[in-house]
Amino acid sequence: MDPLLLLEQAFNGLQFGVMLFLIAAGLTLVFGIMDLVNLAHGSLVMIGAYLATALVAWTDSFLLGMLLALPATFAVGVLVEVIALRTLYRRDHLDQVLATFGLILFFNEVVRIVWGPISLYSGLPSYLSGHVEIIPGVPYPVFRLVIIAVGLLVAGIIYGIVAHTRLGMLIRAGASNNEMVGALGVNIKSLFTLVFALGAVFAGLAGMMLGPLTSVEPGMGEPLLILAFVIIIIGGIGSIRGAFIAAIVVGMVDTVGRVFLPVLLRAFVSDAAADTAGPALASMLIYILMAAILVVRPRGLFPARTG
């Protein structure tokens, strides 16, 4: 095994991990505080990506477009919460799953009508499209490094908000017992809207950064949504710290596993068998990881809710 390749894949895994964290952070807060299963969270990733692509094209500036897309996604988040989700908090999880499933259908189709069914490719400005040699001999794309930096920065900001501000205190209190928070005189309604919209911004940010890496298309958030669910289950619902650790682990295991599992298997079984079983096993790896963790700790690594 080539150690340089391993290092490069570790960077890719880290980049995937921080991106997953951005999606999982909002999901775990909405889940933990409002007790809402929001399947449409993946749609917010998609909406962020589309808004960013459109605004970059409109302003003709990558940075400005991205910066404008953040408040736009926030506004979408507020709208979705006020119009569709607010009535769902008191319903049971089954109703929430179905209603947000309906939202996914709706959003995918809206996007298809406005921007067409074909994938969009948003280019990168020249200052982001190059490579740098982080370690001699390993050229690495600048944009992926930027994603890692932005992801870690936002993770730091989220941690700062949750751990050290009054808003964060309310969020943590809401995650362990939201009725008590309301009883103590906090306007729980606007807190919910704010938390949901913040989660939407983080998810949208992940979508914006994902756009130039892959392509922007209807339904692009859904595979990520399932991974985000795996992450918040591993991390424990409502826990930002758990979501961060689980996101990095899942990102690493998935990326590194896909590259090295077939190689590793070849050492034990025939090449043909390894080539067949390797990719199959690699794609199941994180789910096996999740099952293993739940067997030991059925409520995840760091469950927030005490009751």
Place this chain on the structure above:
Amino acid sequence: MNRRQIWLTLITLTLFALVPPLTSIFGQPFYVDLMARIMIFALAAISLDFILGHGGMVSFGHAAYMGIGAYTVGIFSYYGIDNGFIQFPLAIAAAALIGLIFGALSLRTSGVYFIMITLAFAQMLYFLAISLEEFGGDDGMAASRSKFAGLIDLNDSNQFYYLVLACLALMLFILHRLVQSRFGMVIRACRTNEKRMQALGFQTYRYKLTAFVIAASMCGLSGALFANLNEFVSPDAMHWTRSGEIMIMVIMGGIGTLIGPVLGATGFLLLEEYLPEWMEMFMTDAGEHWAIVMGPILIVIVLFGRGGIHALFARKWLARGNGHG
């Protein structure tokens, strides 16, 4: 099921049985395949209703068991074994086995964790199917219709139709008896208050796991029929949106009523089939965007449609004064 539900079930099944002769009179054989498809999904929906409606287990990965049933038929067919007497029992057994493994792990959790872990397991199988290049990977593979030693000819769409109908009727009967039995009573009690059942000395985990495996195996049967209907198997059968659709059929029809999900499957698939056409009437080329109407319909059903289609009938009967609960 109470008496009203039994009558509704018998009427529905009779109407289903009348479909092939009616379509041959009106020369519309297309509807036989559509209705067969509806009954296959109804089979999957009632198996989900058993654990969801009666057991309170919100399994969001039910399409996985349908996929396993379908893939079992597909893989046997790939190796040239098209004997239905081998394919069908093994499809059911395979779904039961996977249901046992997934259920044993998932049932350690509850609530939201249970919803998400069942979803994740189903997604795991979906990705497994995609990565199996030997069996078509992403594109899926062809499967020839099963042979039953000359007893029934599945290539004849009417004979296939009545096989599906017989399966549906049999499974409705079995589930009806199960729900009424002592076992079913324990399952339903677990839904209401599991802690109390444990305090009464019931090993609720074992009861729930048994119910989960029963549901999985029935869903495996529907998958085996599904592979025969399409003569094709693909990972799409296990996609998580498929699990969502089966769940919608249960809710749309009326949760915990068994016959409700059959009506729900009928309603959902007919809507999926005809909504694009209706939309075309209002606006040209609007049909391809049917999901934009379907999405809000689902939300409205969830928010306002308590009891689903089943409740609609129940209310009518009550108004006429025939509703002996």
